[in-house]
Each structure stands twice: as C-alpha cells, then as structure tokens.
Amino acid sequence: AQRVTQPEKLLSVFKGAPVELKCNYSYSGSPELFWYVQYSRQRLQLLLRHISRESIKGFTADLNKGETSFHLKKPFAQEEDSAMYYCALNTGFQKLVFGTGTRLLVSP
Amino acid sequence: NAGVTQTPKFRVLKTGQSMTLLCAQDMNHEYMYWYRQDPGMGLRLIHYSVGEGTTAKGEVPDGYNVSRLKKQNFLLGLESAAPSQTSVYFCASSPEDRSNYGYTFGSGTRLTVV
Numbered sequence: 001a002q003r004v005t006q007p008e009k010l011l012s013v014f015k016g017a018p019v020e021l022k023c024n025y026s027y028s029g030s031p032e033l034f035w036y037v038q039y040s041r042q043r044l045q046l047l048l049r050h051i052s053r054e055s056i057k058g059f060t061a062d063l064n065k066g067e068t069s070f071h072l073k074k075p076f077a078q079e080e081d082s083a084m085y086y087c088a089l090n091t092g093f094q095k096l097v098f099g100t101g102t103r104l105l106v107s108p
Numbered sequence: 109n110a111g112v113t114q115t116p117k118f119r120v121l122k123t124g125q126s127m128t129l130l131c132a133q134d135m136n137h138e139y140m141y142w143y144r145q146d147p148g149m150g151l152r153l154i155h156y157s158v159g160e161g162t163t164a165k166g167e168v169p170d171g172y173n174v175s176r177l178k179k180q181n182f183l184l185g186l187e188s189a190a191p192s193q194t195s196v197y198f199c200a201s202s203p204e205d206r207s208n209y210g211y212t213f214g215s216g217t218r219l220t221v222v
Contacts, residue, residue, distance in 0.1 A: 034209075043214070045213065046210040051206075086151070090209070093156070093158050094139050094202045094211070095141070095156055096141075096151075096153070097167075100148060
C-alpha cells in the first residue's frame with residue numbers, strides 16, 4: 001500500500017531549538033518524496049524535494065530507504081517557521097499521496 | 109503571472125444541487141490535479157489530468173466529474189451535491205519535466221453542502 005505517515009499532529013518548540021518533523025512512507029517502488037508547507041493565510045507551497053538535495057529556509061530532509069523515512073530538520077527554529085507541514089510521496093505522474101500534516105508552533 | 113487560480117473561493121450548496129469549480133493555470137503545465145482536504149485526513153486526490161483532453165480517477169473520485177478541454181483549465185463538477193462533499197478543494201498543477209517536479213497550488217475553494 002502507498003502511504004505516508006506523519007505521527008505528530010502538533011510539534012511545539014521554542015525559538016532557537018532544533019526541529020525534526022517525522023515522515024515515514026510505504027511504497028514498493030523507488031520513492032520520490034516532497035515536503036510542502038502552508039503558512040497562515042497562504043497557499044500550500046513546495047518546500048523541498050529529495051531529488052534536489054537542497055536546503056530551503058534552513059530546512060533539510062534526507063531520504064532513508066532503510067528506515068523508509070524522510071524527516072524534515074532544522075537546527076534552529078524561527079518564529080516564522082510556524083506553519084502546517086505536509087510530507088508527500090509521488091506515486092507516478094506526480095500523483096501525490098499526502099500525510100495528514102504536522103503543525104509546527106515556534107514560541108518566542 | 110497569476111499561477112493557479114481557483115473560482116469560486118467559497119460556496120454553499122443545497123443537497124442535490126450541482127456546481128462546477130474552475131481551475132486555471134498560466135504556467136503551461138501539463139499535469140493538473142484536484143484534491144480535497146478534510147480535517148485529520150490530509151489531502152486526497154479526486155481526479156487528475158496528464159494533458160489536454162485526458163483525465164483519470166484518483167483516490168476518491170465518486171460523485172465528481174472532470175474535464176480538461178483546454179490545457180490551462182481543469183474543471184471539477186459535482187452533479188448532485190451531498191453533505192459528505194463538504195470540504196476544502198485544492199487544484200494544483202505541475203510541469204511534466206521531472207527535474208522541475210513540484211506542485212503549484214490554488215488558494216482553495218471552501219464548499220459547504222447543507
């Protein structure tokens with residue numbers, strides 16, 4: 001079955017603390033994973049793609065095929081990082097299966 | 109450059125009424141998608157299109173129809189609305205080029221069926 005699991009509905013941290021948003025997937029093929037973010041009153045937008053191996057706004061994510069994970073990390077959280085984060089898996093033709101999302105709340 | 113535009117933004121329907129949601133993109137993207145978002149369930153794919161004149165079913169297609177007569181437009185229709193179709197609907201588009209994969213989303217349509 002093709003599935004994306006984000007176990008935490010809410011992650012609350014203080015400014016300057018490290019952040020790790022968890023994402024696990026189930027997929028029989030070669031996975032292609034993404035993180036999308038939705039800031040308050042804004043549209044969902046692409047944050048990063050694992051194939052690009054990029055760092056956006058200080059966030060990184062490494063695909064771990066052995067653990068079937070694609071956790072999103074940032075060493076020092078900022079208040080402007082507060083948002084809803086979705087992990088997504090490409091199942092072909094860019095059809096994405098999304099996780100249920102994690103709300104990140106960064107307090108001052 | 110508007111990106112992806114969805115109309116309307118809000119709508120209230122009575123059970124049994126019909127309506128069409130319009131999605132328009134100006135980025136010349138080949139792929140387009142309709143998702144619904146419900147509390148605690150993330151986004152679920154309703155229908156998608158990989159090019160003008162083509163459509164295919166997603167995870168939750170029942171009760172919906174779609175059309176893509178023009179490359180830039182992707183229409184989602186509800187023939188006979190039901191309360192279970194109360195949701196937030198998102199349209200998205202993506203280029204075909206794998207190196208540029210990534211959705212551009214519309215702002216969403218909040219639909220309530222009473």
